[in-house]
Amino acid sequence: MNQFEEQAEIIRQEELTPEIFRLTVKAPEIASHALPGQFVMVRTAPCYDPLLRRPLSIHQTIGNQQVQLLYKVVGKGTRMLAAMRPGHTLNLTGPLGNGFAFKNRPAICLIGGGMGIAPLYFLAREILRVTTPPKCVVLLGGRTAAELGPLPRDFKDIGMTEIHSATDDGSLGHHGFVAELLPKHLDSGHDWTVCACGPHPMMKAVVGQCRQQGWQCQVSLETMMACGISACLGCAIPRADLSGPYLHVCKDGPVFNAEEVAWL
Missing domain, CATH: 2.40.30.10 (Translation factors)
Structure with a gap:
Protein backbone atom coordinates (compact mmCIF):
# COMPACT_ATOMS: atom_id res chain seq x y z
CA MET A 1 0.00 0.00 0.00
CA GLY A 97 -6.17 1.79 6.00
CA ASN A 98 -8.43 -0.37 3.87
CA GLY A 99 -11.46 0.84 1.94
CA PHE A 100 -14.87 -0.45 0.88
CA ALA A 101 -15.39 -3.33 -1.57
CA PHE A 102 -18.16 -2.21 -3.92
CA LYS A 103 -17.46 -3.46 -7.43
CA ASN A 104 -19.84 -5.95 -9.06
CA ARG A 105 -22.41 -5.68 -6.27
CA PRO A 106 -26.02 -5.99 -7.53
CA ALA A 107 -27.52 -3.62 -4.95
CA ILE A 108 -25.75 -1.20 -2.63
CA CYS A 109 -27.00 0.82 0.33
CA LEU A 110 -24.88 3.55 1.88
CA ILE A 111 -25.98 4.46 5.40
CA GLY A 112 -24.27 7.18 7.41
CA GLY A 113 -24.94 8.87 10.72
CA GLY A 114 -23.49 12.23 11.72
CA MET A 115 -19.85 12.60 10.72
CA GLY A 116 -19.96 8.99 9.55
CA ILE A 117 -21.37 10.43 6.32
CA ALA A 118 -17.91 11.81 5.47
CA PRO A 119 -16.37 8.76 3.71
CA LEU A 120 -19.63 7.74 2.03
CA TYR A 121 -19.59 10.69 -0.37
CA PHE A 122 -16.26 9.51 -1.83
CA LEU A 123 -17.71 6.00 -2.03
CA ALA A 124 -20.86 7.23 -3.81
CA ARG A 125 -18.80 9.08 -6.41
CA GLU A 126 -16.65 6.03 -7.11
CA ILE A 127 -19.69 3.76 -7.36
CA LEU A 128 -21.13 6.03 -10.04
CA ARG A 129 -17.78 6.27 -11.81
CA VAL A 130 -16.77 2.61 -12.05
CA THR A 131 -19.95 0.57 -11.77
CA THR A 132 -23.70 0.77 -12.30
CA PRO A 133 -25.56 -1.30 -9.70
CA PRO A 134 -29.24 -1.88 -10.53
CA LYS A 135 -30.11 -0.47 -7.11
CA CYS A 136 -28.28 2.12 -5.03
CA VAL A 137 -29.85 3.74 -1.97
CA VAL A 138 -28.36 6.43 0.30
CA LEU A 139 -29.62 6.81 3.89
CA LEU A 140 -28.36 9.78 5.92
CA GLY A 141 -28.99 10.55 9.57
CA GLY A 142 -28.29 13.44 11.90
CA ARG A 143 -29.59 15.15 15.00
CA THR A 144 -31.19 17.95 13.01
CA ALA A 145 -31.63 19.16 9.43
CA ALA A 146 -29.10 21.91 10.20
CA GLU A 147 -26.50 19.31 11.17
CA LEU A 148 -26.92 17.52 7.86
CA GLY A 149 -26.55 20.85 6.09
CA PRO A 150 -25.93 20.53 2.34
CA LEU A 151 -24.87 16.87 2.43
CA PRO A 152 -28.15 15.32 1.15
CA ARG A 153 -28.08 17.77 -1.76
CA ASP A 154 -24.43 16.94 -2.44
CA PHE A 155 -25.31 13.27 -2.98
CA LYS A 156 -28.14 14.27 -5.30
CA ASP A 157 -25.87 16.61 -7.29
CA ILE A 158 -23.46 13.81 -8.20
CA GLY A 159 -26.28 11.62 -9.54
CA MET A 160 -27.56 9.58 -6.62
CA THR A 161 -31.29 9.39 -7.21
CA GLU A 162 -32.62 7.60 -4.12
CA ILE A 163 -31.65 9.52 -0.99
CA HIS A 164 -33.56 9.39 2.29
CA SER A 165 -32.87 11.26 5.52
CA ALA A 166 -33.68 10.81 9.18
CA THR A 167 -33.29 13.32 12.01
CA ASP A 168 -33.63 12.91 15.75
CA ASP A 169 -35.93 15.94 15.99
CA GLY A 170 -37.93 15.28 12.81
CA SER A 171 -36.78 18.48 11.12
CA LEU A 172 -35.88 16.58 7.94
CA GLY A 173 -37.19 13.29 6.64
CA HIS A 174 -37.99 10.44 9.03
CA HIS A 175 -38.44 11.43 12.67
CA GLY A 176 -36.14 8.94 14.35
CA PHE A 177 -32.92 7.01 13.81
CA VAL A 178 -31.41 6.39 10.39
CA ALA A 179 -31.21 2.61 10.99
CA GLU A 180 -35.01 2.60 11.05
CA LEU A 181 -34.98 3.46 7.33
CA LEU A 182 -33.50 0.10 6.27
CA PRO A 183 -36.75 -1.92 6.29
CA LYS A 184 -38.59 1.02 4.70
CA HIS A 185 -36.34 1.34 1.65
CA LEU A 186 -34.50 -1.96 1.18
CA ASP A 187 -36.65 -4.73 -0.24
CA SER A 188 -35.80 -8.36 0.45
CA GLY A 189 -35.86 -9.18 -3.26
CA HIS A 190 -32.34 -7.84 -3.77
CA ASP A 191 -28.97 -9.12 -2.60
CA TRP A 192 -27.94 -5.97 -0.76
CA THR A 193 -24.45 -4.89 0.24
CA VAL A 194 -24.77 -2.34 3.03
CA CYS A 195 -21.88 0.07 3.69
CA ALA A 196 -22.25 1.85 7.03
CA CYS A 197 -20.37 4.47 8.98
CA GLY A 198 -21.50 6.34 12.08
CA PRO A 199 -21.96 6.02 15.84
CA HIS A 200 -21.53 2.55 17.32
CA PRO A 201 -25.21 2.11 18.36
CA MET A 202 -26.35 3.00 14.83
CA MET A 203 -24.02 0.51 13.21
CA LYS A 204 -24.88 -2.19 15.73
CA ALA A 205 -28.55 -1.77 14.79
CA VAL A 206 -27.69 -1.87 11.08
CA VAL A 207 -25.56 -4.99 11.47
CA GLY A 208 -28.38 -6.75 13.35
CA GLN A 209 -30.86 -6.04 10.56
CA CYS A 210 -28.41 -7.14 7.86
CA ARG A 211 -27.75 -10.36 9.73
CA GLN A 212 -31.49 -11.11 9.91
CA GLN A 213 -31.92 -10.48 6.18
CA GLY A 214 -28.75 -12.27 5.08
CA TRP A 215 -27.31 -9.09 3.56
CA GLN A 216 -23.60 -8.38 3.34
CA CYS A 217 -22.54 -5.52 5.58
CA GLN A 218 -19.33 -3.51 5.65
CA VAL A 219 -18.67 -1.05 8.47
CA SER A 220 -16.19 1.81 8.70
CA LEU A 221 -15.20 2.15 12.37
CA GLU A 222 -14.21 5.33 14.14
CA THR A 223 -11.92 5.10 17.18
CA MET A 224 -9.34 7.14 19.01
CA MET A 225 -6.10 6.81 17.09
CA ALA A 226 -2.59 8.14 17.76
CA CYS A 227 -0.41 6.95 14.89
CA GLY A 228 -2.50 5.50 12.04
CA ILE A 229 0.06 2.78 11.27
CA SER A 230 -0.54 0.20 14.05
CA ALA A 231 2.52 1.23 16.06
CA CYS A 232 0.75 2.57 19.14
CA LEU A 233 -1.92 -0.19 19.28
CA GLY A 234 -4.38 2.38 20.63
CA CYS A 235 -7.21 1.54 18.22
CA ALA A 236 -7.64 -2.11 19.19
CA ILE A 237 -11.08 -3.70 18.95
CA PRO A 238 -12.15 -7.28 19.82
CA ARG A 239 -12.75 -9.89 17.14
CA ALA A 240 -16.19 -11.39 16.74
CA ASP A 241 -15.24 -14.66 18.43
CA LEU A 242 -13.42 -12.79 21.25
CA SER A 243 -10.35 -14.97 20.70
CA GLY A 244 -6.98 -14.36 19.14
CA PRO A 245 -5.22 -11.04 18.73
CA TYR A 246 -7.28 -7.86 18.65
CA LEU A 247 -8.04 -6.13 15.37
CA HIS A 248 -6.63 -2.66 14.82
CA VAL A 249 -8.80 -0.09 13.10
CA CYS A 250 -5.93 1.77 11.43
CA LYS A 251 -4.30 -1.30 9.86
CA ASP A 252 -7.01 -3.97 9.57
CA GLY A 253 -9.73 -1.40 8.87
CA PRO A 254 -11.15 1.14 9.13
CA VAL A 255 -13.53 -0.81 6.87
CA PHE A 256 -14.39 -4.31 8.09
CA ASN A 257 -16.80 -7.04 7.18
CA ALA A 258 -19.32 -6.57 9.98
CA GLU A 259 -19.06 -10.23 10.98
CA GLU A 260 -15.37 -9.79 11.84
CA VAL A 261 -16.17 -7.44 14.72
CA ALA A 262 -17.59 -8.11 18.19
CA TRP A 263 -20.68 -5.89 18.61
CA LEU A 264 -20.61 -5.62 22.39
Whole structure:
Protein backbone atom coordinates (compact mmCIF):
# COMPACT_ATOMS: atom_id res chain seq x y z
CA MET A 1 0.00 0.00 0.00
CA ASN A 2 1.35 3.42 -0.96
CA GLN A 3 1.56 5.94 1.87
CA PHE A 4 2.82 9.49 1.59
CA GLU A 5 3.62 12.44 3.82
CA GLU A 6 2.77 15.74 2.16
CA GLN A 7 2.88 19.42 3.04
CA ALA A 8 -0.61 20.19 1.80
CA GLU A 9 -1.63 23.73 0.93
CA ILE A 10 -5.15 24.70 2.00
CA ILE A 11 -7.20 25.62 -1.05
CA ARG A 12 -10.59 26.18 0.55
CA GLN A 13 -12.16 26.14 4.01
CA GLU A 14 -15.99 25.95 4.06
CA GLU A 15 -18.15 26.34 7.15
CA LEU A 16 -21.15 24.12 6.44
CA THR A 17 -22.70 24.57 9.89
CA PRO A 18 -21.43 26.35 13.04
CA GLU A 19 -19.58 23.12 13.99
CA ILE A 20 -18.93 21.31 10.70
CA PHE A 21 -16.31 22.30 8.15
CA ARG A 22 -15.16 21.03 4.76
CA LEU A 23 -11.47 21.49 4.03
CA THR A 24 -9.87 21.19 0.59
CA VAL A 25 -6.10 20.81 0.35
CA LYS A 26 -3.61 20.22 -2.44
CA ALA A 27 -2.08 16.79 -1.85
CA PRO A 28 -1.52 15.11 -5.25
CA GLU A 29 0.26 11.98 -4.04
CA ILE A 30 -2.48 11.15 -1.54
CA ALA A 31 -5.27 12.19 -3.92
CA SER A 32 -4.03 10.00 -6.77
CA HIS A 33 -3.77 6.86 -4.60
CA ALA A 34 -6.74 7.19 -2.23
CA LEU A 35 -9.62 4.71 -2.17
CA PRO A 36 -13.10 5.21 -0.66
CA GLY A 37 -13.00 4.44 3.05
CA GLN A 38 -9.35 5.35 3.60
CA PHE A 39 -8.22 8.18 5.87
CA VAL A 40 -5.38 10.59 6.55
CA MET A 41 -3.59 11.62 9.73
CA VAL A 42 -3.47 15.42 10.04
CA ARG A 43 -1.03 17.43 12.10
CA THR A 44 -3.11 20.42 13.17
CA ALA A 45 -0.22 22.58 14.41
CA PRO A 46 3.43 23.08 13.42
CA CYS A 47 4.46 22.58 17.05
CA TYR A 48 3.70 19.68 19.39
CA ASP A 49 0.59 21.09 21.04
CA PRO A 50 -1.57 19.21 20.40
CA LEU A 51 0.92 16.38 20.20
CA LEU A 52 -1.12 13.79 18.31
CA ARG A 53 -2.34 13.92 14.73
CA ARG A 54 -6.06 13.74 14.00
CA PRO A 55 -7.48 10.90 11.87
CA LEU A 56 -9.93 12.21 9.25
CA SER A 57 -11.78 10.23 6.60
CA ILE A 58 -11.23 11.25 2.99
CA HIS A 59 -14.46 12.95 1.93
CA GLN A 60 -13.48 13.01 -1.73
CA THR A 61 -10.57 13.57 -4.09
CA ILE A 62 -10.61 16.12 -6.90
CA GLY A 63 -8.72 15.57 -10.14
CA ASN A 64 -5.96 13.47 -8.57
CA GLN A 65 -4.67 16.72 -7.08
CA GLN A 66 -6.83 17.70 -4.13
CA VAL A 67 -8.13 15.96 -1.03
CA GLN A 68 -11.30 17.06 0.74
CA LEU A 69 -11.89 16.42 4.44
CA LEU A 70 -15.15 16.81 6.35
CA TYR A 71 -14.74 17.35 10.09
CA LYS A 72 -16.53 18.56 13.20
CA VAL A 73 -15.01 20.90 15.76
CA VAL A 74 -14.86 18.87 18.96
CA GLY A 75 -11.61 19.88 20.66
CA LYS A 76 -8.42 21.90 20.53
CA GLY A 77 -6.99 20.28 17.41
CA THR A 78 -10.09 20.68 15.28
CA ARG A 79 -10.61 24.26 16.57
CA MET A 80 -7.11 25.07 15.32
CA LEU A 81 -7.89 23.38 12.03
CA ALA A 82 -11.08 25.42 11.60
CA ALA A 83 -9.12 28.66 12.11
CA MET A 84 -6.79 27.95 9.19
CA ARG A 85 -7.27 29.77 5.91
CA PRO A 86 -6.32 29.27 2.23
CA GLY A 87 -2.57 29.49 1.76
CA HIS A 88 -1.74 27.81 5.08
CA THR A 89 -0.15 24.37 4.92
CA LEU A 90 -0.91 21.16 6.78
CA ASN A 91 1.19 18.04 7.18
CA LEU A 92 -0.81 14.99 6.05
CA THR A 93 0.07 11.30 6.08
CA GLY A 94 -1.95 8.90 3.96
CA PRO A 95 -3.88 7.37 2.41
CA LEU A 96 -4.13 4.90 5.29
CA GLY A 97 -6.17 1.79 6.00
CA ASN A 98 -8.43 -0.37 3.87
CA GLY A 99 -11.46 0.84 1.94
CA PHE A 100 -14.87 -0.45 0.88
CA ALA A 101 -15.39 -3.33 -1.57
CA PHE A 102 -18.16 -2.21 -3.92
CA LYS A 103 -17.46 -3.46 -7.43
CA ASN A 104 -19.84 -5.95 -9.06
CA ARG A 105 -22.41 -5.68 -6.27
CA PRO A 106 -26.02 -5.99 -7.53
CA ALA A 107 -27.52 -3.62 -4.95
CA ILE A 108 -25.75 -1.20 -2.63
CA CYS A 109 -27.00 0.82 0.33
CA LEU A 110 -24.88 3.55 1.88
CA ILE A 111 -25.98 4.46 5.40
CA GLY A 112 -24.27 7.18 7.41
CA GLY A 113 -24.94 8.87 10.72
CA GLY A 114 -23.49 12.23 11.72
CA MET A 115 -19.85 12.60 10.72
CA GLY A 116 -19.96 8.99 9.55
CA ILE A 117 -21.37 10.43 6.32
CA ALA A 118 -17.91 11.81 5.47
CA PRO A 119 -16.37 8.76 3.71
CA LEU A 120 -19.63 7.74 2.03
CA TYR A 121 -19.59 10.69 -0.37
CA PHE A 122 -16.26 9.51 -1.83
CA LEU A 123 -17.71 6.00 -2.03
CA ALA A 124 -20.86 7.23 -3.81
CA ARG A 125 -18.80 9.08 -6.41
CA GLU A 126 -16.65 6.03 -7.11
CA ILE A 127 -19.69 3.76 -7.36
CA LEU A 128 -21.13 6.03 -10.04
CA ARG A 129 -17.78 6.27 -11.81
CA VAL A 130 -16.77 2.61 -12.05
CA THR A 131 -19.95 0.57 -11.77
CA THR A 132 -23.70 0.77 -12.30
CA PRO A 133 -25.56 -1.30 -9.70
CA PRO A 134 -29.24 -1.88 -10.53
CA LYS A 135 -30.11 -0.47 -7.11
CA CYS A 136 -28.28 2.12 -5.03
CA VAL A 137 -29.85 3.74 -1.97
CA VAL A 138 -28.36 6.43 0.30
CA LEU A 139 -29.62 6.81 3.89
CA LEU A 140 -28.36 9.78 5.92
CA GLY A 141 -28.99 10.55 9.57
CA GLY A 142 -28.29 13.44 11.90
CA ARG A 143 -29.59 15.15 15.00
CA THR A 144 -31.19 17.95 13.01
CA ALA A 145 -31.63 19.16 9.43
CA ALA A 146 -29.10 21.91 10.20
CA GLU A 147 -26.50 19.31 11.17
CA LEU A 148 -26.92 17.52 7.86
CA GLY A 149 -26.55 20.85 6.09
CA PRO A 150 -25.93 20.53 2.34
CA LEU A 151 -24.87 16.87 2.43
CA PRO A 152 -28.15 15.32 1.15
CA ARG A 153 -28.08 17.77 -1.76
CA ASP A 154 -24.43 16.94 -2.44
CA PHE A 155 -25.31 13.27 -2.98
CA LYS A 156 -28.14 14.27 -5.30
CA ASP A 157 -25.87 16.61 -7.29
CA ILE A 158 -23.46 13.81 -8.20
CA GLY A 159 -26.28 11.62 -9.54
CA MET A 160 -27.56 9.58 -6.62
CA THR A 161 -31.29 9.39 -7.21
CA GLU A 162 -32.62 7.60 -4.12
CA ILE A 163 -31.65 9.52 -0.99
CA HIS A 164 -33.56 9.39 2.29
CA SER A 165 -32.87 11.26 5.52
CA ALA A 166 -33.68 10.81 9.18
CA THR A 167 -33.29 13.32 12.01
CA ASP A 168 -33.63 12.91 15.75
CA ASP A 169 -35.93 15.94 15.99
CA GLY A 170 -37.93 15.28 12.81
CA SER A 171 -36.78 18.48 11.12
CA LEU A 172 -35.88 16.58 7.94
CA GLY A 173 -37.19 13.29 6.64
CA HIS A 174 -37.99 10.44 9.03
CA HIS A 175 -38.44 11.43 12.67
CA GLY A 176 -36.14 8.94 14.35
CA PHE A 177 -32.92 7.01 13.81
CA VAL A 178 -31.41 6.39 10.39
CA ALA A 179 -31.21 2.61 10.99
CA GLU A 180 -35.01 2.60 11.05
CA LEU A 181 -34.98 3.46 7.33
CA LEU A 182 -33.50 0.10 6.27
CA PRO A 183 -36.75 -1.92 6.29
CA LYS A 184 -38.59 1.02 4.70
CA HIS A 185 -36.34 1.34 1.65
CA LEU A 186 -34.50 -1.96 1.18
CA ASP A 187 -36.65 -4.73 -0.24
CA SER A 188 -35.80 -8.36 0.45
CA GLY A 189 -35.86 -9.18 -3.26
CA HIS A 190 -32.34 -7.84 -3.77
CA ASP A 191 -28.97 -9.12 -2.60
CA TRP A 192 -27.94 -5.97 -0.76
CA THR A 193 -24.45 -4.89 0.24
CA VAL A 194 -24.77 -2.34 3.03
CA CYS A 195 -21.88 0.07 3.69
CA ALA A 196 -22.25 1.85 7.03
CA CYS A 197 -20.37 4.47 8.98
CA GLY A 198 -21.50 6.34 12.08
CA PRO A 199 -21.96 6.02 15.84
CA HIS A 200 -21.53 2.55 17.32
CA PRO A 201 -25.21 2.11 18.36
CA MET A 202 -26.35 3.00 14.83
CA MET A 203 -24.02 0.51 13.21
CA LYS A 204 -24.88 -2.19 15.73
CA ALA A 205 -28.55 -1.77 14.79
CA VAL A 206 -27.69 -1.87 11.08
CA VAL A 207 -25.56 -4.99 11.47
CA GLY A 208 -28.38 -6.75 13.35
CA GLN A 209 -30.86 -6.04 10.56
CA CYS A 210 -28.41 -7.14 7.86
CA ARG A 211 -27.75 -10.36 9.73
CA GLN A 212 -31.49 -11.11 9.91
CA GLN A 213 -31.92 -10.48 6.18
CA GLY A 214 -28.75 -12.27 5.08
CA TRP A 215 -27.31 -9.09 3.56
CA GLN A 216 -23.60 -8.38 3.34
CA CYS A 217 -22.54 -5.52 5.58
CA GLN A 218 -19.33 -3.51 5.65
CA VAL A 219 -18.67 -1.05 8.47
CA SER A 220 -16.19 1.81 8.70
CA LEU A 221 -15.20 2.15 12.37
CA GLU A 222 -14.21 5.33 14.14
CA THR A 223 -11.92 5.10 17.18
CA MET A 224 -9.34 7.14 19.01
CA MET A 225 -6.10 6.81 17.09
CA ALA A 226 -2.59 8.14 17.76
CA CYS A 227 -0.41 6.95 14.89
CA GLY A 228 -2.50 5.50 12.04
CA ILE A 229 0.06 2.78 11.27
CA SER A 230 -0.54 0.20 14.05
CA ALA A 231 2.52 1.23 16.06
CA CYS A 232 0.75 2.57 19.14
CA LEU A 233 -1.92 -0.19 19.28
CA GLY A 234 -4.38 2.38 20.63
CA CYS A 235 -7.21 1.54 18.22
CA ALA A 236 -7.64 -2.11 19.19
CA ILE A 237 -11.08 -3.70 18.95
CA PRO A 238 -12.15 -7.28 19.82
CA ARG A 239 -12.75 -9.89 17.14
CA ALA A 240 -16.19 -11.39 16.74
CA ASP A 241 -15.24 -14.66 18.43
CA LEU A 242 -13.42 -12.79 21.25
CA SER A 243 -10.35 -14.97 20.70
CA GLY A 244 -6.98 -14.36 19.14
CA PRO A 245 -5.22 -11.04 18.73
CA TYR A 246 -7.28 -7.86 18.65
CA LEU A 247 -8.04 -6.13 15.37
CA HIS A 248 -6.63 -2.66 14.82
CA VAL A 249 -8.80 -0.09 13.10
CA CYS A 250 -5.93 1.77 11.43
CA LYS A 251 -4.30 -1.30 9.86
CA ASP A 252 -7.01 -3.97 9.57
CA GLY A 253 -9.73 -1.40 8.87
CA PRO A 254 -11.15 1.14 9.13
CA VAL A 255 -13.53 -0.81 6.87
CA PHE A 256 -14.39 -4.31 8.09
CA ASN A 257 -16.80 -7.04 7.18
CA ALA A 258 -19.32 -6.57 9.98
CA GLU A 259 -19.06 -10.23 10.98
CA GLU A 260 -15.37 -9.79 11.84
CA VAL A 261 -16.17 -7.44 14.72
CA ALA A 262 -17.59 -8.11 18.19
CA TRP A 263 -20.68 -5.89 18.61
CA LEU A 264 -20.61 -5.62 22.39
